[in-house]
Amino acid sequence: MNTEFLEALKDLEKEKGITVEVLLEAIEAALLSAYKRNFGSLQNASVHIDRETGDFKVYSQRVVVDNVDDSRLEISLEEARSVNPSYELGDVVDTEVTPRNFGRIAAQTAKQVVVQRIREAERNIIYEEFANREGDIINGVVQRVEQKNVYIELGKTEAVLAPSEQMPGENYHQGMRLKAYIIEVRKTTKGPQIMVSRTHPGLLKRLFEMEVPELHEGVIELKAVAREAGYRSKIAVYSRDENVDPVGACVGPKGMRVQTIVNELNGEKIDIIKWDPDPSKFVAASLSPAKVVAVEVWEEEKVARVIVPDYQLSLAIGKEGQNARLAAKLTNWKIDIKSESQMEEIYKQEGYTEYYQEDYAE
Known part of the structure; x- marks a missing residue:
């Protein structure tokens, strides 16, 4: 390890948002595990990386006692005071035990830790992004269909459309573009799992909010939704402005707004009702x-x-x-x-x- 390595960690901090200190602590913990695995699992040890130079050292840790039973874990008061006269019974004495050929193991371990932390950070970023979008619409491309589950590509991650959330009579194929409603974002060891739906009433609500400016602006309020996906739906709308017809606004000029939604839902019939x-x-x-x-x-x-x-x-x-x-x-x-x-x-x-x-x- 050297100053170039520390500079690389600082660049990662700026790019990925992972602090240098967090990375160094993780590397120290990983190096300690590697040391115990390869050199001395029966002794107490610690690893320290110098924050200025990037140099690392391994220390054995022994407790100062009157009578030594295990020299790997204990040190006599006399021997401890030969190192530093201020040591008292119960103190911990650190002695450097860095193996000569530990550098190669350290480099490999550091690389593995950094790569792992970068992956974790990216997964967390994606999770936070989509966790805040539960109840929203995603627009993606079908990547594959496996065991009736449809996987939708969303750039850096993918969403899962389970069989129970698929519309009756709708066939999905690779390359197909479609909109879906985010119902849940789960945190897993392999990264965020985004569960979406084509049958949820919320999909219909969001589609209308996208197509009808008056809904998005709050002039019209969507009071209720009832849906039997793939067949028929009903929505109840109310206007806060007596000069704006809520039903007419949702239908749109020549029925264009509602027809766009009907097309997205593969011909599902939609009744628009004035709430009273x-x-x-x-x-x-x-x-x-x-x-x-x-x-x-x-x-x-x-x-x-x-x-x-x-x-x-x-x-x-x-x-x-x-x-x-x-x-x-x-x-x-x-x-x-x-x-x-x-x-x-x-x-x-x-x-x-x-x-x-x-x-x-x-």
Whole structure:
């Protein structure tokens, strides 16, 4: 070791952000392990690197005692005072024991330690960068597909798209560019593991924030998202400015904004609904594209009974109940859908001759 080596460590400090002192302490610890492994594992020892010259020395450490039982670990008071008269019982005496051929081992060990610390530092930098981006979108290129896991290249690292986070019917191939939502960043011995999703509702939210300036600026607020990835989604939006139509802003001129998102999600249908503080109006709107005649709400139980024209019943429920299911997720209300003829029967049984009607169409 020499001053050139110390200068190289200082350059690394500037480039990688690893302090010289941290590197030197790590090298000292590694050299101590190498010494014990090759020369004297049964004795106490320490390694010191001179911070000015870069020279290193190995010292054996022996405790000052009255009676020496093991000369590798202990030294008599008389012998210790021959080195330095100030030594007392219980003090530790350092004696240099640097082997003549230890230089080659020291150089190899130092190189290994520095390379390892650089890798650790780079991994930590990448981890910190992506740990702060949980809940954000990444844009990458599919690198490979292994055991149904899709690995997406992100420059210095890669993200993993697990089978459970992949969209139904979506085929992934090498070189394919796609956007995904960061759901978790894990710290592992091999570096950060970035888990992403194509099915998370957050992906839809972020895509709209990217495409709709009013959302990014805060003029429009995205109140709720309900998603069945690959099939259909519903979002509820609200405008803080009465002059800005939240639905129109999300749809965009000639539907261009929402169509960009639909294309990114491979044709997933998206219903954009105007959020309303009145639960009955919000529940009615959530069943779009079905038209609603009336809504009865029980606020404490968060239950709503929705009445639709007979010919709209199947549309309101949706294929395999999808529309009703998404509306319930979006509003966080339990929704019971009845047709007009079904309600007439119910009201007759309850002794009413008619039920309240209101046009909920936007």
